Amino acid sequence: MAVILKKVGTLEYLVAEGIETPHCFTTRLGGVSTGIFDSLNLNFSRGDDPANVVENYRRIGAVLGFTPEDVVNARQIHSDIVVRVDKENRGKLAVAGASPECDALITKEPGMALFASTADCTPILLWDSATGAVGAVHAGWRGTASAIGAKAVAAMTREFGTKPEDVRAAIGPNIGFCHFETDADVPQAMLEAFGQEVKPFIRQQNDKFYVNLKEINALILRRAGVRHIEISDCCTMCQPDRFWSHRVTRGQRGAQGGIIVCKEVRR
Ligand SMILES: [Zn+2]
Structure with missing residues (x-):
């Protein structure tokens, strides 16, 4: 199973084939924003x-089946x-200050x-195939180093009784091993x-390092007991027309991300 690209009209987004609840990783394409926010x-x-x-x-909600009122960021x-x-x-x-201050959200609603x-x-999306609980995780390199993906799975276990072996995870587009150049602090x-x-x-090149954040996040999830992990092969710096890259744009940018919708599981 893989993370694959879908196109609906002008919208382009990626979905993980093994996650059977509405979800996606968005791209820049298909929205109405202009300038540095062009367009989604x-x-x-x-x-x-x-x-x-x-x-x-x-x-994007019209395609996946939610309204803006349903979304929490x-x-x-x-x-x-x-x-x-x-x-x-x-x-x-859209209410300023109403969103929780955190880097991972979970729900069973x-x-x-x-x-x-x-x-x-x-971005990491989590779906509990047994209970329907979901999670959306923002893992920067600091969040990765503090194993935020594993903490999100543990929180789902604590709050919803999620068994890690029931979780299906997807790791979305980020700055890839090809482009994530760092100093020694990150490795x-x-x-x-x-x-x-x-x-x-981790790869060293002269006095710089390259770090594979997708594979490290996958390792973190595996250690947390997650067996089903799908990984996008997209790098935000390799495809600046499709994704926003903070480094390419020097911070003059909008944002894509991962969205996942909670649905009742009937078996
Ligand atoms: Zn790249």
Whole structure:
């Protein structure tokens, strides 16, 4: 099973074949925003017209089956904080200051949609095939080093009784191994956090390093007991026309991300 590209009209998005609840990783394509936000910007905090951002959510929601009122996003702070959201979080998407401050959202409330905003960072979507609970994770390199993906799975276990072996995970477009150039601090943090097993995911070139955040996040999820993991092969820096890259745009940008909708599971 793989993460594959879908096109509906002008919208382009990626879905993980093994996740059987509505979800996607968005691209820049198919929205109404203009300029540096051209066009499917889903982030309210970077200067775009909020009405355009809401319309962008409406467009992707029309395809996946949710409305902007169903969506909860986070005020992301490069933390390892996981927040459970419920019905009372509905309808506050575009309300300034109403989003929880965290980097991972989980819910088991049918009809709610969770969004993790990214540009080079790693979006991770989680679906519990037994209970229908879902999670959306923003893993920057600091969040990765603090194993936020595993913390989100643990929070789903604590809050909803999720068994990790029932979880299907998808890791979305981020700055790839080809382009994520760092100083020594990033590989050091990964080796300290996860040991020698991350060595294949670090490459040194002269005095710089390259780090494979997709594979390190997959390792973190496997160690948390997740068996089903699908990984997008897209790099945000390799495809600047399809994805926003924080590095390519020097921060003058909108944001794509991962969205997942909670549905009741009937067996
Ligand atoms: Zn690349």
